[in-house]
Amino acid sequence: MANVNRYIEGERKEVLVLVQSSVTVEVGDLMFLDKADDLRNNGSSTADNTAYPIENFRISGASLELNKDSLKNYFLGVAMDDKDGISNGSNMNIPVATSGKFEYDLKPGGTINIGDMFSASGTTSASNLINQKIMKTSEVTRALGYFAESKIHAQSIEVFINTFMGNTI
Numbered sequence: 001m002a003n004v005n006r007y008i009e010g011e012r013k014e015v016l017v018l019v020q021s022s023v024t025v026e027v028g029d030l031m032f033l034d035k036a037d038d039l040r041n042n043g044s045s046t047a048d049n050t051a052y053p054i055e056n057f058r059i060s061g062a063s064l065e066l067n068k069d070s071l072k073n074y075f076l077g078v079a080m081d082d083k084d085g086i087s088n089g090s091n092m093n094i095p096v097a098t099s100g101k102f103e104y105d106l107k108p109g110g111t112i113n114i115g116d117m118f119s120a121s122g123t124t125s126a127s128n129l130i131n132q133k134i135m136k137t138s139e140v141t142r143a144l145g146y147f148a149e150s151k152i153h154a155q156s157i158e159v160f161i162n163t164f165m166g167n168t169i
Contacts, residue, residue, distance in 0.1 A: 003082055004028045004132065008158055012100035013166065014080060016093040017051040024085035028104075029053040029131040030120060030144070031096050032074040033164075039074060051076055051096060054120055054129040064127040068119050068142045071129065075144050077163045078102055099166045101148055101158055107133040109155045117143035118159055134159065 006028040017033065019025055031051045038045055040052065043059050059070055077098040106112070107121040107130065119142035121133040137143060148158040 005080075006078060006102040006104060006132070007080070007097065008101040008103055010099070010101040010160070012097045014095040014097050015076075015165065017076065017096050018049070018091050019051050019083055019094055020048070021089035021091050022085045022087050023050075023052055023056070023083070025051075025053055025079050025081075025083040025094060026131065027079055027082050028102075029079040030129075030134075031076045031079050032057050032071060033076045035074060039070075050091070051079075051094070053079070053131045055131050057129055058127065064122045064124050064129075067122065067127060067129055068137075069139075071120055072142060072144060073164060075161075075163050076165065077161060097161075098163045099161065101160055103156055103158050104132060104134045105156045106154055107135055109153060110136060111152050112136055112147050112150060112154050112157055114147055114150045116147045117145070118147060119144055 003026040037047050040056050077096045080095040117137050118134045119137040120129045121135040122129040145159050145161040
């Protein structure tokens, strides 16, 4: 895990959200709010209105593509603090930024133009989303924000996030 402060600049609005005691969060993790049933555990979960890193977003029988398509409506923002997951510990509030400019690694890298949209990146073998990697997308239904700069052969890049609590695409 990275535990990297990815905030660059801009108006950063934060919310304090509850995270379950057993969940580990790293600074810079892309987070979602579990506000509907069946968003975790391969579609076998009850909404608990707490925040999770996006690696936990896995709806019933979902492929990587379906997980990416569904994430946008639950995308909360970027974790601004970390939390160790401890079984039988206490739930904890952490700050999550719902707006601002951040820098993320691209998977895969490539040529990016300012204003292009980005989505979560993932692994096709396990259909898992990756907490701190993004990729270019042309699909508005998957977009979590916009690229804030243009680069050729980019491996990392600055982005503006758009969450369900902030600006929308």
